[in-house]
Amino acid sequence: MRQGLVLIALLVVGLAGYLALGLELGGLIPNRGGFGLLGDFLGAALRPAFQYEAADGPRDWLPFYQQLLEGLWRTVVFAAAAIGLSIVVGLPLAILASSLVPLWVRIPCRALIAGMRSVHELLWAVVLLAAVGLNSAGAVLALTIPYAGTLAKIFSEMLDEAPREAFRAVRLSGSTRLQAFMGALLPRAAPDMAAYAFYRFECALRSAAVLGFFGYPTIGYYLKLAFESLHFREVWTWLYLMIAMVLVLEAWSSALRKRFVA
């Protein structure tokens, strides 16, 4: 009943939005030139490029497959650096935002985490691009701020939800809070935390790829170049590469998850 009302309310809000924007579905039908472009683009999906489409590219360009590897490598490295830093920053924040610490620590910490999370990594990227220029550290930082915030929030929830009997038992044996946390609570939550961090690594890969649109040398950069030159077959090669990257990571992470959590 309650859920039904929520659904209806959301539909009403959606309709209001539709009217407010004055949307016309007709606008989605391409004009004649558009149809041609769409056809070219979709057709290229079946024949992704294995070398540069333009024979007259600059002479100092890397061979195409090397360019692919380069873009893939940069994407992975950006994502890995960002997720590593996010764990280093996020875990202490998670502890300080959990119910293990007094309220006067927890509340400011949660506010800080909410602040970090509420700005999307692409906005951080724009800000940092303006502030420090096209700089790898800036890109990593742009990813790290919201990712560390998200990890901190989810980690602290995992710490709060992890069963506490062992923690209490170790405390009762005369240990300090910190020792009991380390020996009996953190290990209890660790499998879930590791699995979640791995999932966030997957998200970081997608974000790192998109950061390329701002000029960082990740997959998005080459994707944008190819798109702007209307080299749709190259675009599709990059898209397939990205899909493959995410699929491989997903298979890996679900295998790890099974090992950790089951």
Next chain:
Amino acid sequence: MVRPAVRWPDSIFLATSARFAVDQVSLDLGGQPVLREVSLRFDAEQSVAIVGPSGAGKTSLLRLMSGAIFPDVGSVQLDGVSFADSAQNGAALRRMRAQVGFVHQDFALVPNLRVLQNVVSGGFSRRGFWGALRDLVAPRRALQEEVFQLLEHLGIGDKMFQRVDTLSGGQQQRVALARALFQKPRALLADEPVSSVDPTRARALLELLHRVAAERQLPLVVSLHDAELARELFARVIGLREGRVVFDLPASEVDQDRLQALYLLPSSES
């Protein structure tokens, strides 16, 4: 006293056994009276069973004696020092708690850690932060050897490197006992240790508790649901009902009438 077949590290024998004094203790939990004017003495090398129907206050009494909770009225003392007084100072309370080994009803182990890591966490009170971290992550050879001897003595030496959640309930209970013993306590408390095992195993487990307690000259205090087992295996039996001590007698003097009176349903439920 039976000497252990395995040679214990000498430090284990240095501890002398503890004496508890429970004086006029009353305790309310969540607005409900749990214990009422309970006074008891526990002296060295005694084996005591606390029996009574569920809700009689058995677990609360053990928790008071381990310094997990403090009485509203009266005092619980270990060798003349009140837990509530030492609670003013975190380090003093930790030192007191370290002297009482506690085997929890649900074992309270970390299921996804190895047996070794669970056992060493019982010894944290002797270690600083970094020492404890080292024991968990990269335990020294001597430490591993010490834990192995302890586990071997309890019959599960070969499980040392297994994850706790791969062990049977009885094995997990031995891990919980090993953790409590690794604490090198001066008294051993066990809360309903046989509530989830079959009668044969229950007897074997209680005999094991007696054996290790006797070897180390630790007073053993166990809460039990099964009064028959208590009468048979323990020297002293305390009957608790609705938060009051109904009897406190040598096992031989606990007769059927007393037990019947102890477990009689209250008039409101019969």
